[in-house]
Amino acid sequence: MILEQLTVGGWRNLEAVSLEPAAGLTVISGANAQGKTNVLEAMAAVITGTSHRALRDDELITAGEIKARLSAKFRRPSGSFEQTLELERAGRKSRRREGKRVVPGADPLGDPMVVLFCPEDLVLVQSGPAGRRRFLDREVAQATVGYSAAQRSYQRIWTQRNTALKRGEGHVVDALDLLWAQAATRLTRLRRQLVEALAPLAQKAYAAMAPFDPALTVRLAAGTPAEDPQVALAALRQRRAEEEARRISVLGPHRDDIQLTIGDNELRAFGSQGQQRTAAVALKLATVQLLQEAAGVRPLLLLDDVLSELDGRRRELLAQQVREGQTVLTTTDAEFLPERMRADSWWEIQSGKVAVHGTA
Amino acid sequence: MNTQGPIARLVEELARLPGVGPKSAQRLAYWVLRQDPQRVQALASALTDARTNVQRCSACQDLTDRDPCVICADPRRDHSTILVVEEPRDVQAVERIQEYRGVYHVLGGALSPMDGIGPEDLRVRELIQRLGADGVTELILATDPDVEGDATALYLAKILRRPDLKISRIARGLPAGADIDFADEVTLARALEGRVEV
Numbered sequence: 409m410i411l412e413q414l415t416v417g418g419w420r421n422l423e424a425v426s427l428e429p430a431a432g433l434t435v436i437s438g439a440n441a442q443g444k445t446n447v448l449e450a451m452a453a454v455i456t457g458t459s460h461r462a463l464r465d466d467e468l469i470t471a472g473e474i475k476a477r478l479s480a481k482f483r484r485p486s487g488s489f490e491q492t493l494e495l496e497r498a499g500r501k502s503r504r505r506e507g508k509r510v511v512p513g514a515d516p517l518g519d520p521m522v523v524l525f526c527p528e529d530l531v532l533v534q535s536g537p538a539g540r541r542r543f544l545d546r547e548v549a550q551a552t553v554g555y556s557a558a559q560r561s562y563q564r565i566w567t568q569r570n571t572a573l574k575r576g577e578g579h580v581v582d583a584l585d586l587l588w589a590q591a592a593t594r595l596t597r598l599r600r601q602l603v604e605a606l607a608p609l610a611q612k613a614y615a616a617m618a619p620f621d622p623a624l625t626v627r628l629a630a631g632t633p634a635e636d637p638q639v640a641l642a643a644l645r646q647r648r649a650e651e652e653a654r655r656i657s658v659l660g661p662h663r664d665d666i667q668l669t670i671g672d673n674e675l676r677a678f679g680s681q682g683q684q685r686t687a688a689v690a691l692k693l694a695t696v697q698l699l700q701e702a703a704g705v706r707p708l709l710l711l712d713d714v715l716s717e718l719d720g721r722r723r724e725l726l727a728q729q730v731r732e733g734q735t736v737l738t739t740t741d742a743e744f745l746p747e748r749m750r751a752d753s754w755w756e757i758q759s760g761k762v763a764v765h766g767t768a
Numbered sequence: 769m770n771t772q773g774p775i776a777r778l779v780e781e782l783a784r785l786p787g788v789g790p791k792s793a794q795r796l797a798y799w800v801l802r803q804d805p806q807r808v809q810a811l812a813s814a815l816t817d818a819r820t821n822v823q824r825c826s827a828c829q830d831l832t833d834r835d836p837c838v839i840c841a842d843p844r845r846d847h848s849t850i851l852v853v854e855e856p857r858d859v860q861a862v863e864r865i866q867e868y869r870g871v872y873h874v875l876g877g878a879l880s881p882m883d884g885i886g887p888e889d890l891r892v893r894e895l896i897q898r899l900g901a902d903g904v905t906e907l908i909l910a911t912d913p914d915v916e917g918d919a920t921a922l923y924l925a926k927i928l929r930r931p932d933l934k935i936s937r938i939a940r941g942l943p944a945g946a947d948i949d950f951a952d953e954v955t956l957a958r959a960l961e962g963r964v965e966v
């Protein structure tokens with residue numbers, strides 16, 4: 409699936425513009441704080457419906473505007489379609505495909521997919537588990553139809569149950585326990601399957617970048633003690649006293665983590681910074697491959713200023729990926745582009761204004 | 769527009785209606801002002817009449833202009849079976865299908881701790897009283913098929929369980945035109961398969 413056109417209005421500092429990314433590599437250059445990341449953010453948001461970094465939607469709307477609108481034209485083998493994201497300051501948000509509300513997974517011809525790689529992702533391995541769960545939920549999960557519904561459903565049950573615990577409503581907590589057991593085990597199973605599919609791909613990518621290291625293993629450290637609802641329920645009920653004392657759910661997918669080890673060493677605690685960064689790149693590359701295998705088309709790859717952060721081998725491997733599908737990357741300096749990363753389209757951005765410099 | 773006086777007051781009141789913003793309220797106000805006085809009088813008395821004469825049925829808690837309501841007062845209906853729903857409009861929806869012959873109980877919502885709605889905010893006590901008195905043998909829980917509706921059904925099943933009462937759960941057909949998230953429905957259907965003992 410190719411992003412053929414993106415029309416941006418009222419988004420962050422960007423001037424209203426209609427952009428046509430190349431089917432291959434588009435490079436966006438510009439000094440810091442000119443709006444490079446905002447363009448990538450818009451490309452990802454029109455696909456996923458949310459920003460990867462905004463805490464609230466109204467941050468995304470240009471100061472003085474009442475709404476932001478993104479409209480993207482995608483082409484797939486069966487034809488092309490338009491997908492829009494509209495945000496209003498009052499909090500209303502609408503995602504539409506060809507004018508109809510977007511229901512993830514409902515389109516039999518497939519949804520557009522995106523993998524975004526930014527400098528903050530390089531600490532994916534050493535930072536806290538929340539970042540790794542977000543990585544699973546936002547990116548890897550695009551490979552599973554029905555995942556986002558399962559995740560939202562669990563989230564809601566978890567919130568209701570936590571509130572019932574705080575309010576001391578024991579019988580209501582009991583009722584929610586049953587829903588919890590179904591939703592938590594379902595989400596755990598989906599996540600474990602995703603991580604199991606990702607693991608060999610990540611191991612291969614890691615070995616290509618660090619051939620002298622022991623193998624990288626990737627597994628889900630589940631916060632739910634079992635995948636059978638009855639067993640999970642029994643375990644949950646055993647912890648009730650503790651939960652009532654702490655007034656919070658102590659088991660469940662909200663405590664999941666991705667565990668990464670090199671040989672016998674847990675990477676997060678014992679890896680060198682170089683190993684941790686290599687593993688982060690490997691996870692991203694593995695995600696691109698996994699999505700490609702799942703859907704038959706490579707996801708849109710967005711690289712936000714990461715090349716300057718990487719050294720030789722890791723940059724080379726990323727460059728290989730760039731050649732295989734549609735990629736948009738930002739850089740402050742063209743010097744960071746490896747020799748064989750020839751741009752098909754080159755944009756420059758200054759104070760939110762995008763100028764197209766040339767297409768090959 | 770003048771910000772005080774009768775027109776402003778009318779706009780202010782109309783803007784309180786659900787789904788009506790200030791702009792539509794203004795449009796409605798001008799519509800009212802273009803009508804015959806009799807027409808407006810009819811609207812005004814319909815509003816007050818409905819509010820004054822419609823009350824809750826003391827048995828099923830549905831809205832009615834007589835107590836008990838037509839359904840509860842009907843001897844041909846099966847008073848041993850109670851279908852539990854969230855809102856009065858759910859009673860209307862089931863009645864339209866014309867297949868159910870039992871009576872109803874309207875809870876007035878669903879459990880939602882995050883919205884501050886607990887059991888005491890629903891008409892659960894009234895349901896317990898009915899079960900104690902009326903020779904009821906079957907209870908069908910037909911709260912909405914969402915997290916709150918499921919939680920309410922499971923809660924009721926737990927606190928009302930007794931040997932001589934058959935309790936079942938049906939996920940009522942969704943009202944036409946509702947925003948349906950199909951993936952969610954599948955998730956919830958699983959939750960209701962009864963694999964976990966109630």
Ligand SMILES: [Zn+2]
Nearest residue numbers: 825828837840
């Ligand atoms: Zn009645």
